[in-house]
Amino acid sequence: MASALVRGARRFPPAMWGRGFAKVASGDDIVAAAPDVALQKARSWDEGVSSNFSTTPLNDLFQGKKVVIFGLPGAYTGVCSAQHVPSYQKNIDKFKAKGVNSVICVAVNDPYSMNAWAEKLQAKDAIEFYGDFDGKFHKSLELDIDLSAALLGPRSHRWSAYVEDGKIKALNVEKAPSEFKVSGAEVILDQI
Amino acid sequence: MATATTTAASFSTAVRRLCVSTSTSIRLRHVTTSARPPTRLISTPTPHRLLPLLRFSATASPSSTTVSTISVGDKLPDATLSYFGSDGELKTITIADLTKGKKTVLFAVPGAFTPTCSQKHLPGFVEKAKELKAKGVDVIACVSVNDAFVMKAWKEDLKVGDEVLLVSDGNGVFTKALGAELDLTDKPVGLGVRSRRYSLLAEDGVVKVLNLEEGGSFTNSGAEDMLKAL
Numbered sequence: 001m002a003s004a005l006v007r008g009a010r011r012f013p014p015a016m017w018g019r020g021f022a023k024v025a026s027g028d029d030i031v032a033a034a035p036d037v038a039l040q041k042a043r044s045w046d047e048g049v050s051s052n053f054s055t056t057p058l059n060d061l062f063q064g065k066k067v068v069i070f071g072l073p074g075a076y077t078g079v080c081s082a083q084h085v086p087s088y089q090k091n092i093d094k095f096k097a098k099g100v101n102s103v104i105c106v107a108v109n110d111p112y113s114m115n116a117w118a119e120k121l122q123a124k125d126a127i128e129f130y131g132d133f134d135g136k137f138h139k140s141l142e143l144d145i146d147l148s149a150a151l152l153g154p155r156s157h158r159w160s161a162y163v164e165d166g167k168i169k170a171l172n173v174e175k176a177p178s179e180f181k182v183s184g185a186e187v188i189l190d191q192i
Numbered sequence: 193m194a195t196a197t198t199t200a201a202s203f204s205t206a207v208r209r210l211c212v213s214t215s216t217s218i219r220l221r222h223v224t225t226s227a228r229p230p231t232r233l234i235s236t237p238t239p240h241r242l243l244p245l246l247r248f249s250a251t252a253s254p255s256s257t258t259v260s261t262i263s264v265g266d267k268l269p270d271a272t273l274s275y276f277g278s279d280g281e282l283k284t285i286t287i288a289d290l291t292k293g294k295k296t297v298l299f300a301v302p303g304a305f306t307p308t309c310s311q312k313h314l315p316g317f318v319e320k321a322k323e324l325k326a327k328g329v330d331v332i333a334c335v336s337v338n339d340a341f342v343m344k345a346w347k348e349d350l351k352v353g354d355e356v357l358l359v360s361d362g363n364g365v366f367t368k369a370l371g372a373e374l375d376l377t378d379k380p381v382g383l384g385v386r387s388r389r390y391s392l393l394a395e396d397g398v399v400k401v402l403n404l405e406e407g408g409s410f411t412n413s414g415a416e417d418m419l420k421a422l
Contacts, residue, residue: 040382045307053380076341111382112305113342116349133382151274151284151362152339 022159022173023142031058031166034140039106042114042129056130058137062166065101068188070160071132071143073177074152075109075117083180084158085121091185092126098192100162106130108138108155132156145177160188261371261404268298268397271366273335273359276344285359287366291397294330297418299391300367302374302408303383304338304346312410313389314350314358320415321355327422329393333357337364337386361387374407389413393421 024033038055061067070088072080088095088103095103103126107114111131118129138144138156147155158174160183170191172182262268268291274284290296299317301309314334317324321332332355336343340360347358361367367387376383391413393401401421403413 040380045305048381053382055380055382074339074341076345109342110303110305110384112303113338113345116305116345120345131382133384134377148363151272151360153363 026168028168029166030163030168037137039130040111042111042118062163064165066099067102067163068100069104071106071156072158073155075113079180085123087185089123089126104128106132108132108135158183162192259371264399264402266399268394269369273361274340275359290331291394295328296331296394297329298333300335300387302386304342308410316415317356318352333359335359335361337361391418
């Protein structure tokens with residue numbers, strides 16, 4: 001059975017991972033692409049209880065605002081922790097100088113893991129962290145990727161976008177989640 | 193959604209690159225042979241197959257329970273779990289590795305970084321680990337449907353040493369096979385499909401004691417109850 005699966009796998013070349021596009025592109029409305037989707041703000045359980053586990057609809061995040069948003073495969077993983085988040089942390093003043101209202105980090109993790117991770121990285125002052133715990137946000141944008149083979153389950157690609165009043169002005173998606181070439185802060189700063 | 197059916201080589205490359213960071217060097221140890229299809233990802237010499245992983249369907253919704261829930265006298269279903277060793281390496285381990293020829297206490301929590309799990313369930317077992325081992329328990333392991341990275345961070349956060357092994361049932365395969373799934377997807381708590389809270393004692397893989405909670409409640413699945421049962 002295993003041999004059949006691996007034979008089947010050979011039909012899918014590693015290029016399956018090599019995708020640099022999504023369902024949406026520059027000019028599209030991010031909220032319209034993901035209707036009825038809400039994200040969960042990273043929080044501790046107690047904060048969740050006191051807020052009645054409220055979720056944040058996309059409209060609240062994007063309407064009337066200039067937002068830089070980036071997504072990554074997972075909290076506490078290598079590139080995400082060591083390069084992706086720090087790249088935005090370091091450049092937060094430059095983003096503010098360009099009129100960006102908020103910098104958001106989103107991953108397919110539950111909000112409690114996201115919160116613990118954000119606190120560990122001491123990044124909560126600069127960046128707002130949200131959990132797309134059921135992957136709906138990324139699925140709607142076709143930015144989801146199945147990393148079950150790496151024991152991670154359904155996750156998201158590594159990507160970044162600049163969104164003005166809900167309209168995507170720039171979108172960068174890495175060819176593979178392990179790469180970190182186009183989704184860093186420096187790249188998107190030039191695109192704003 | 194693309195199913196990640198990759199060749200063995202590109203998979204291990206991808207995981208290695210996903211894991212590599214500048215601050216910690218994490219190497220995924222594996223054995224890849226072109227002659228034998230199953231890719232070995234474990235650090236122990238016991239061979240096993242990766243079937244449960246490759247077959248995982250990417251949707252989060254669980255199927256209706258066609259698997260009956262585990263009960264005393266059943267043999268534990270085999271599955272592959274993952275964890276970070278004390279050397280910082282990502283390793284996989286099977287239920288067979290954890291239970292064959294051993295007295296194993298397995299307990300499951302719905303989620304890392306959630307209150308009962310963090311404040312009572314896991315700490316309870318860490319505290320009672322010595323006593324449990326004195327009563328002949330060889331392995332104490334905590335399972336959760338969280339990935340190995342989150343489990344490692346949680347372990348460090350709670351300063352858990354080697355007394356309790358924290359393992360990840362990242363794709364929920366083991367939990368599903370036990371019939372112990374807890375579907376919280378429609379609840380606003382943001383946890384998706386997790387595991388019910390339970391503790392069990394397995395002797396050579398056969399369940400001798402089982403304390404399975406309804407959902408995430410914490411009534412009889414703690415360390416003290418397990419000690420009493422031994």
